[in-house]
Amino acid sequence: MIQIEQDDISRPQVLALLEEHLRSMYELSPPEKVFAFDASKLNAPDVTFWTAWQDGVLLGCAALKELSSTEGEIKSMRTPSARRRTGAGKALLNHIIDEARTRAYQALYLETGCHRAFLPAQSLYRSAGFAICGPFGGYRENGNSVFMSLKLA
Template sequence: MIIEIDDLSRPAIHALLNEHLQSMYELSPPESVHALDLEKLRRPEVTFWSAWEASLLLGCGALKELDRKHGEVKSMRTPAALRRRGAGRAILAHIIHVARSRSYERLSLETGSAEAFKPAQRLYESFGFAYCGPFGEYMEDPNSVFMTMRL
């Protein structure tokens, strides 16, 4: 598996991000969907990675800089047909490594509260993320779960 910074130009990435956004809108009310679209993923404060096995896209994830010491995990996704291959775990480990190399003191994330988000929550817990309250510009929302870890 190769994890690389992605310029968000390939059709496979567009399809995966479209799958991600569609899924988020199916699982959460619109006001509770915080997934980033292509335009927002291209902002300078966001670094986006994709994971590949030859020409097969295994997943993606991003790191958004909230401030000099705090980053946010964004756009974690593996294609539904390719789950359980370790891509999500590898991408998250990579994001944590980069956050540490940037000297962030904290890494946080927002995910959904519905049952469909439980596997993602367990993945984050396995890396040491703990549940917390809203951070950054987020507000309390029964459809959101917030997690953070000290680096």
């Protein structure tokens, strides 16, 4: 059974997963086009961060950044390379969608990469109803990002 909990990002396993995430993003994308959050940005007051665990093993993490009182952005979705295909990504995504509905958001957004390594993530988002959209918030079209949204209302 996967357990999802709000986390404070201080656990060593969580910090290691965030480092893996950032390292991977910089390997796949030009540095100026990496929009992943590090631990300090995930500690911001407008960001809620969750982790997924099973039997004491970290299976993934995800965050929800409040863009406005009616919109949110998914940030830092990651499962460790060795723990992929466990269902943790889907569980975290469903948790964030449920939380967004609880907050009465009308829409959820996300930015991901266009490299083929991002295709499994894009497929996961599509399976939850996300569709390609244009840039949102402070993003601009940059040739490296795929922008997706899910209408909740």
